[in-house]
Amino acid sequence: MRPEPVFEAPWHAQLFALTVHLNEAGHFAWSDWAERFGATLKRHGLEKELNGGDDYFMAWLATLETLLTETGAAEATALRDMRAAWEAAYLRTPHGAPVTLD
Amino acid sequence: MGGKGGLGLWTIDGGAAHDRVMPHDHSDHDHPHSLLPPDPALRVKALETILTQKGLIDPAALDEIIDTYENKIGPKNGAHVVARAWSDPDFKAALLENADPVLAEMGYYGRQGEHMVVVENTESVHNVIVCTLCSCYPWPLLGIPPGWYKSDAYRARAVREPRKVLAEFGVTLHKEQAVRVWDSTAEVRYLVLPKRPEGTDDMDEAALTALVTRDSMIGCGLAARP
Structure with missing residues (x-):
């Protein structure tokens, strides 16, 4: 069998694991997740035919962000600020050094 | 690497002679700073950080899950x-x-x-x-x-x-x-x-x-x- 990477990008793997972990910690039922995710895929798929890689995980990410902001686990503004903080961290960290927030 | 960074930039060339933002620059320059991950990767990191700070997730559990599906199952x-x-x-x-x-x-x-x-x-x-x-x-x-x-x-x-x-x-x-x-x-x-x-x-x-x-x-x- 030709070996294929299980996840095409590291963030696909992180996002997958994060979702599975939250489900197992009892934050949402998997059936609820599948329903929401299916709805997002359908919505995203109206504009273009989604591939099973980045497109698929973009829909996954949008679903999880919405779910967590709805449950109050993560506020939308806090997510935006934290994303900006990580971006700033990458931009100020010399290449090869570990990227940290502080 | 797709050109979908949130700000539409990938590389900031730090050299004094050309100290300017170079949008969608995919060439093989030296990267004075770490390569900026794509937008969704930053959003995933943001989620992880916030949930970890709130004590809602255990980062070690994430590694374990990834290892399981990449290597064991x-x-x-x-x-x-x-x-x-x-x-x-x-x-x-x-x-x-x-x-x-x-x-x-x-x-x-x-x-x-x-x-x-x-x-x-x-x-x-x-x-x-x-x-x-x-x-x-x-x-x-x-x-x-x-x-x-x-x-x-x-x-x-x-x-x-x-x-x-x-x-x-x-x-x-x-x-x-x-x-x-x-x-x-x-x-x-x-x-x-x-x-x-x-x-x-x-x-x-x-x-x-x-x-x-x-x-x-x-x-x-x-x-x-x-």
């Missing part, structure tokens, strides 16, 4: 089940009758494999698995689904024109062979028991396992010939 598990079913008629009968206790006994249960149904390919029926809603898939037996299983193209076409899809996978069926498409859900997941290839009568279970491909257990392939 995969189609080998399903192949083991299929090879045993080919070798042991009683096991096969029990598996087709009620898969859950049989799989639990083999240790293949849990996460997205809570309720399994095994469907057998025969001379008269060829089974195919899809998830039209999202990408439900028997993780304990097959691991994480391949990209094509998750694509819109497969999810829509497997139901609409399964014979054509199968032909594209290189599987041509007899006219009299019916195709059954099983739509997986969060509650029920399927595994195809492929036909045992000819010329394998003298092979033992271990040798047979090597013939069972992932795609054959989705129904988009046949077991390999020895």
Whole structure:
């Protein structure tokens, strides 16, 4: 069998694991997740035919962000600020050094 | 690397002579700073950081989950089940009758494999698995689904024109062979028991396992010939 990477990008793997972990910690039922995710895929798929890689995980990410902001686990503004903080961290960290927030 | 950074920039060249932002610069400059990950990767990091700070997740658990699916769980598990079913008629009968206790006994249960149904390919029926809603898939037996299983193209076409899809996978069926498409859900997941290839009568279970491909257990392939 030709070996294929299980996840095409590291963030696909992180996002997958994060979702599975939250489900197992009892934050949402998997059936609820599948329903929401299916709805997002359908919505995203109206504009273009989604591939099973980045497109698929973009829909996954949008679903999880919405779910967590709805449950109050993560506020939308806090997510935006934290994303900006990580971006700033990458931009100020010399290449090869570990990227940290502080 | 796709050009979808949130700010539309990838590289800031730090040299004094050209100290300027270079949008969509994909060339092989030295990177004075770390390469900025794509927008979704930053959003995932943001989620992780916030949830970790709130004590809602354990980062070590994430690594464990990734390691499990990258290295430990995969189609080998399903192949083991299929090879045993080919070798042991009683096991096969029990598996087709009620898969859950049989799989639990083999240790293949849990996460997205809570309720399994095994469907057998025969001379008269060829089974195919899809998830039209999202990408439900028997993780304990097959691991994480391949990209094509998750694509819109497969999810829509497997139901609409399964014979054509199968032909594209290189599987041509007899006219009299019916195709059954099983739509997986969060509650029920399927595994195809492929036909045992000819010329394998003298092979033992271990040798047979090597013939069972992932795609054959989705129904988009046949077991390999020895």
